[in-house]
Structures are given as C-alpha cells and as structure tokens.
Amino acid sequence: MSEIGFRDSHALDHEDPLAYLRERFEIPKMPDGQDTIYLCSNSLGLMPRAVVSDIQQVLADWAQRGVQGHHSGVQPWLPYHHQFASPLATLVGANASEVVVMNTLTVNLHLMMTSFYRPHDARKKILIERGAFSSDRYAVMSQIACHGLRPADVLIEVAPRPGEDTLRRDDVIDVIERQGSTLALILLPGVQYLTGQCLDIRELTRAGHRHGAKVGWDLAHAVGNVPLSLHDDGPDFAVWCHYKYLCAGPGAVAGCFVHERHAEDTSLPRLAGWWGQEERHRFEMLPSFQPTAGADGWQLSNPPILSLAPLIASLDAFGAAGMSALRRKSLALTGFLRARLETRLGDRIQIVTPSDSAEHGCQLSLRIRSTPAGRRVQEALGSAGVIGDWREPDILRLAPAPLYNRFADIDRAVTILEHVLTPNE
Numbered sequence: 001m002s003e004i005g006f007r008d009s010h011a012l013d014h015e016d017p018l019a020y021l022r023e024r025f026e027i028p029k030m031p032d033g034q035d036t037i038y039l040c041s042n043s044l045g046l047m048p049r050a051v052v053s054d055i056q057q058v059l060a061d062w063a064q065r066g067v068q069g070h071h072s073g074v075q076p077w078l079p080y081h082h083q084f085a086s087p088l089a090t091l092v093g094a095n096a097s098e099v100v101v102m103n104t105l106t107v108n109l110h111l112m113m114t115s116f117y118r119p120h121d122a123r124k125k126i127l128i129e130r131g132a133f134s135s136d137r138y139a140v141m142s143q144i145a146c147h148g149l150r151p152a153d154v155l156i157e158v159a160p161r162p163g164e165d166t167l168r169r170d171d172v173i174d175v176i177e178r179q180g181s182t183l184a185l186i187l188l189p190g191v192q193y194l195t196g197q198c199l200d201i202r203e204l205t206r207a208g209h210r211h212g213a214k215v216g217w218d219l220a221h222a223v224g225n226v227p228l229s230l231h232d233d234g235p236d237f238a239v240w241c242h243y244k245y246l247c248a249g250p251g252a253v254a255g256c257f258v259h260e261r262h263a264e265d266t267s268l269p270r271l272a273g274w275w276g277q278e279e280r281h282r283f284e285m286l287p288s289f290q291p292t293a294g295a296d297g298w299q300l301s302n303p304p305i306l307s308l309a310p311l312i313a314s315l316d317a318f319g320a321a322g323m324s325a326l327r328r329k330s331l332a333l334t335g336f337l338r339a340r341l342e343t344r345l346g347d348r349i350q351i352v353t354p355s356d357s358a359e360h361g362c363q364l365s366l367r368i369r370s371t372p373a374g375r376r377v378q379e380a381l382g383s384a385g386v387i388g389d390w391r392e393p394d395i396l397r398l399a400p401a402p403l404y405n406r407f408a409d410i411d412r413a414v415t416i417l418e419h420v421l422t423p424n425e
C-alpha cells in the first residue's frame with residue numbers, strides 16, 4: 001500500500017494548498033444541513049458560486065440594452081466566446097486557435113466526423129472501443145450509414161482481453177497495425193467513462209497516423225481531470241463536454257479541438273453555418289462560405305450566451321489552481337481512496353481502474369462483490385450522504401475532484417461504504 005494510506009485525513013487536508021478552492025463551490029446538502037460527500041464530478045461537476053452573478057450580468061445587459069448587448073455592456077455577446085479560447089487552450093495543451101466552445105459533445109463529434117471520417121477506396125474503416133459510451137457509438141454508426149456503408153463491414157471494435165476490464169495499449173496498437181491502410185478514422189476516449197482507464201493519447205495517435213488514419217479523441221472524462229497536450233500529441237480533432245469535471249452546469253456548451261495542421265484547409269468538407277464564416281465578413285451575408293481559420297471555422301450558430309456564462313467561473317478556478325497542482329492533489333486523493341478501500345474493504349470489492357498513475361484520473365470504478373447487491377449499494381450510500389454513481393450491472397464509480405473534495409470526505413465515504421457492505425448480524 002502506498003505511503004499516503006497511512007496518513008491522517010485531517011492532516012492531509014490541513015497541508016492541502018488547494019483547500020481554499022472548496023469555498024468557491026456550492027456543496028449539495030443533506031436534509032439535516034450537513035455537506036454531502038460529493039464523488040460524482042465524473043457525471044456533473046458542482047456549481048461555482050460566481051456563476052450566479054455571471055448569469056445575472058448577461059440578464060442585466062439583455063434587460064438594459066436589448067440588441068445593443070451584442071456590442072456593448074460589461075461583456076458584449078459578439079466576442080463573448082473568445083474569452084474562453086485561451087484558458088481552455090491552456091487546460092488541454094493547445095493553441096488558442098485550435099479550440100472552440102460550441103454546441104454539445106455529440107453534435108461536435110458529428111461535425112468532426114463529417115470532416116475527418118472520409119471513407120474512400122480501400123480506406124473505409126473506423127476503429128472504436130467495444131465498450132464505447134452509447135452516444136459515441138450511435139454517432140459513429142449513423143455516420144457510417146450516412147456514407148452508405150454498413151457497420152458490419154467497416155466498424156472495428158477493440159476490447160479488453162477475456163477476463164480483463166481494461167484495454168492494453170499494445171493490443172490497440174496491434175489492431176491498428178493489422179488494419180493498417182484500411183483505417184479511415186480512430187476514435188477513442190482519453191479516459192474511459194466506465195473503468196476510469198486513461199489511454200495513451202500520444203502513442204495511439206502516432207500509431208494511427210503512421211498508417212495514414214485520422215485520429216480523434218473523446219475527452220469527456222479527461223478534460224479538467226488529467227493533463228492534456230493535444231497540440232503536441234497531434235490528434236486531428238478532439239471533443240469534450242464541460243459539465244463533468246469542468247463544472248459548467250447541466251448541458252453546458254461543449255468544447256472542440258482541431259489541430260493547427262487543418263486550420264486553413266478549406267478542402268475539408270464541413271457542415272457550415274454563418275458563425276464559422278470568416279469573422280470580418282460574417283455580417284456581409286455573402287452567398288459563399290469562407291471558413292474562419294482554426295477551430296472557430298466549425299461553428300454553426302451564434303452561441304447561447306446564457307449557457308456560456310457558467311464557464312467563466314469554472315475556468316477561473318482551473319486557472320487559479322493550474323492543472324499540474326490539481327493533478328498532484330487528484331493523484332493524492334485518488335491514491336488515498338484506493339489505499340483506504342484496499343485496507344477496509346479487501347476483497348468485497350474489486351478496483352477495476354488501473355493503479356498506475358499514468359493510467360487513471362480522479363475516478364475509481366469498483367466492482368461490488370458482496371451483498372447487498374447492485375443498485376441498493378448506491379441507494380444506501382446516497383441516504384448516508386455519499387453521492388457516487390452506479391452503472392449496471394455491478395460498477396460503482398467514485399470520483400474525488402481536487403477542486404473541492406477533501407481527504408476527510410474520503411475517510412467518511414469509505415467508512416460508510418464499509419457499513420453498507422457489511423451484512424446485518
């Protein structure tokens with residue numbers, strides 16, 4: 001067991017240089033007014049308190065200025081989305097022109113596949129993982145159908161080995177090498193939503209590119225969770241949402257990365273809209289479309305300002321802390337959780353998430369082996385104030401977030417889980 005498992009949680013909280021950030025967030029309460037132990041940021045991050053005033057600012061400008069709010073006010077709406085490019089680029093390791101905030105994740109995935117999944121001749125296949133998140137899978141299947149192809153002919157799914165839960169990098173590289181020049185696109189998750197496994201973006205991207213495939217990443221569970229270096233790792237595109245670790249609220253406007261090498265490529269087919277039109281010509285209403293260079297050129301509509309507002313506070317919190325300090329605390333928190341689970345619960349649970357720090361983020365996925373089985377564990381935890389989430393048939397996901405979780409939260413959560421899993425005498 002790692003050193004940290006022997007430490008006192010209150011001492012760890014006392015030493016935590018990021019402890020001050022918790023104050024910036026609303027922590028959901030139990031009926032008796034106590035803070036819940038919120039371990040569900042993999043699903044929905046908590047609300048930064050400053051969101052209220054940021055939204056009120058938009059409402060006030062709208063009320064007082066009407067259409068003039070596009071050009072005047074504290075934060076005029078026309079350039080509103082530009083404020084996110086730089087902090088977001090820092091967070092994902094990209095240039096500002098490579099990222100854009102727009103739409104929602106699945107919509108962006110479709111936009112990206114329209115440009116980067118271009119099956120032709122012998123190169124028609126698309127490689128995903130067998131356990132892909134449903135929406136990604138549906139998006140892929142429907143893109144295949146839109147090209148008049150059949151998933152049975154062109155969809156390749158990599159899977160963990162029999163009896164294993166997570167993918168082996170070399171197995172994925174093997175499949176890429178065997179499929180070689182038949183691969184049109186590789187689409188994989190940065191962090192797998194169910195197992196919490198972190199994949200090697202750089203190595204897998206390079207393997208795909210060596211064989212001439214385009215490579216895209218779904219970073220829904222990776223952004224704000226693990227350090228990313230998209231520009232250097234070099235994928236063609238990436239998509240993610242902002243309501244999980246990024247704390248920008250339910251259904252928040254999502255993010256998208258397009259590598260610089262495609263910035264000026266007007267030969268790429270794309271679904272176009274006026275917000276992707278070169279900015280200085282946007283209001284000239286020209287009959288022909290000239291995309292803005294960079295990721296901005298994939299925008300369709302004028303952005304939903306009210307829904308963008310919550311991103312300000314959340315990116316502020318990430319900027320204040322810095323991703324490397326957050327990652328340091330995250331590894332400590334998750335390491336502490338793992339150590340406590342192993343000592344207190346032993347083989348009543350199996351931790352599915354890889355233990356190597358390069359292969360996991362905040363989340364640990366536990367397979368529950370003992371009674372009471374199934375979803376009842378999750379319900380019992382919920383009534384004791386521990387908010388995790390349950391995935392059928394037997395996985396409990398617990399994700400301590402370095403922005404606001406404390407080591408003491410983990411101590412209590414494990415005590416409660418132990419209690420829940422201990423059969424009544």
Ligand SMILES: *Cc1c(COP(=O)(O)O)cnc(C)c1O
Nearest residue numbers: 104105106133135193218220241
């Ligand atoms: C959360 C998540 C989604 C959700 O898609 P939306 O379009 O935001 O509803 C899609 N894919 C993955 C991998 C996710 O984790």
